[in-house]
Amino acid sequence: YKKYIPFRQIPLPDRKWPQNTITKAPVWCSVDLRDGNQALVDPMNLEEKLNFFQMLVDVGFKEIEIGFPSASETEYEICRTLIERDLIPDDVTIQVLVQAREHLIRKTFDAIHGAKNVIVHFYNSTSTLQRKIVFRTDMDGVIDIAVDAAKLIRKLTEKEVSETNMNIRYEYSPESFSGTEVENSVRICDEVLETLGAAPEKKVIINLPDTVEMCTPNTYADQIEYCIRNMKHRDSAIISLHPHNDRGTGVAATELALLAGAERVEGTLFGNGERTGNVDIVTLALNMYSQGVDPQLDFSDIRHVREVYEHCTSMKVPPRQPYAGDLVFTAFSGSHQDAIKKGVDAMKAHDKPYWEVPYLPINPADIGRAYEPVIRINSQSGKGGAAFVMQQSFGFQLPKAMQAEFGAVVKQACDEAGRELLPEEVYGLFSKEYLEVK
Ligand code: KIV
Numbered sequence: 133y134k135k136y137i138p139f140r141q142i143p144l145p146d147r148k149w150p151q152n153t154i155t156k157a158p159v160w161c162s163v164d165l166r167d168g169n170q171a172l173v174d175p176m177n178l179e180e181k182l183n184f185f186q187m188l189v190d191v192g193f194k195e196i197e198i199g200f201p202s203a204s205e206t207e208y209e210i211c212r213t214l215i216e217r218d219l220i221p222d223d224v225t226i227q228v229l230v231q232a233r234e235h236l237i238r239k240t241f242d243a244i245h246g247a248k249n250v251i252v253h254f255y256n257s258t259s260t261l262q263r264k265i266v267f268r269t270d271m272d273g274v275i276d277i278a279v280d281a282a283k284l285i286r287k288l289t290e291k292e293v294s295e296t297n298m299n300i301r302y303e304y305s306p307e308s309f310s311g312t313e314v315e316n317s318v319r320i321c322d323e324v325l326e327t328l329g330a331a332p333e334k335k336v337i338i339n340l341p342d343t344v345e346m347c348t349p350n351t352y353a354d355q356i357e358y359c360i361r362n363m364k365h366r367d368s369a370i371i372s373l374h375p376h377n378d379r380g381t382g383v384a385a386t387e388l389a390l391l392a393g394a395e396r397v398e399g400t401l402f403g404n405g406e407r408t409g410n411v412d413i414v415t416l417a418l419n420m421y422s423q424g425v426d427p428q429l430d431f432s433d434i435r436h437v438r439e440v441y442e443h444c445t446s447m448k449v450p451p452r453q454p455y456a457g458d459l460v461f462t463a464f465s466g467s468h469q470d471a472i473k474k475g476v477d478a479m480k481a482h483d484k485p486y487w488e489v490p491y492l493p494i495n496p497a498d499i500g501r502a503y504e505p506v507i508r509i510n511s512q513s514g515k516g517g518a519a520f521v522m523q524q525s526f527g528f529q530l531p532k533a534m535q536a537e538f539g540a541v542v543k544q545a546c547d548e549a550g551r552e553l554l555p556e557e558v559y560g561l562f563s564k565e566y567l568e569v570k
């Protein structure tokens with residue numbers, strides 16, 4: 133097939149809008165093996181995690197959160213296996229999550245020993261609600277927890293780096309950021325950046341999670357923008373998003389927050405994750421692709437990605453999941469089918485270099501899929517439907533007059549059956565009407 137450029141990449145001369153668009157891909161970090169995995173009824177075993185990890189590498193993820201090694205022996209083992217079997221490509225950084233607690237941080241450093249590139253990702257919860265009912269402390273107490281953890285992480289890193297040639301980077305998440313007063317978020321992030329010795333040439337990832345999505349997407353974007361504008365050490369930070377999808381608007385929130393200036397996104401394939409899931413990276417990436425922006429992830433064989441995902445998670449991708457669901461490149465309506473056919477014919481006739489077909493936001497072939505018209509033979513489908521099935525499925529080109537006559541026969545059969553007919557049943561009617569000797 134011919135690979136087309138998605139049509140919006142061609143600038144329209146009179147285009148006044150949108151004024152602000154996403155023009156380049158963020159740094160992607162897959163948290164499938166951690167946030168996604170922790171939300172599975174049966175978490176992945178070692179073999180499944182390794183299989184999933186390899187697929188993420190093949191898709192092009194350069195940052196992959198592989199788990200929470202201090203949380204269980206299985207998680208620890210998976211981290212060690214990846215390192216000891218040398219399964220991590222040199223250009224891929226593994227990320228490990230840990231709570232801001234001393235014994236867990238020490239165990240995490242044991243787990244990552246010998247890895248080439250690692251992000252140590254630590255977090256504590258900061259929201260007004262969590263402070264009040266879970267930690268029973270004020271903001272100063274929460275800041276102390278983060279700063280103490282940052283001190284220890286810096287100390288352990290400096291020791292490790294002086295003894296080995298490991299490349300260790302830092303990430304801090306004020307968990308439940310979107311439920312925290314923005315001024316307090318800025319305060320805690322600046323304190324952590326200072327403690328970690330962040331600098332423009334040694335940036336620290338500041339990951340601002342929408343741990344529970346409770347507001348409209350613009351609210352999250354505004355919170356991100358506030359931090360970007362007000363953090364003293366903003367130049368020493370990479371601003372990362374970690375949206376969940378409780379209101380079903382995780383993708384929109386992420387897109388707006390990228391427009392607000394964020395540079396990195398943590399999410400999962402097909403939106404697996406706690407409750408309603410993490411933000412779906414496949415949708416985000418292919419939304420960019422549909423706008424002519426190279427997502428820097430390779431979904432040209434989306435069926436393979438989906439197969440590995442379904443095998444390892446025992447979860448099914450829903451039929452209407454954007455880009456990947458079984459039904460998303462089908463057209464049931466006759467008028468849609470007609471418009472698509474005309475679009476494809478026009479592309480061929482004018483040899484257009486870009487994709488411009490009604491009802492199909494991208495060329496399905498670009499992600500290894502195909503457009504499928506679904507012809508439904510029911511009492512509403514008209515003469516065209518029966519003729520189409522006879523042509524597509526059985527190779528009969530019906531003359532115009534016969535189309536009308538046969539359409540009436542099919543309609544009557546549908547009415548009598550009170551349901552749709554299968555193509556074989558349409559053929560049976562055709563055979564009875566025109567092929568059998570009477
Ligand atoms: O959703 C969340 O806040 C998290 C953090 C641990 C980053 O998963």
Ligand code: ZN
Pocket residue numbers: 167341343374376406410
């Ligand atoms: Zn999360």
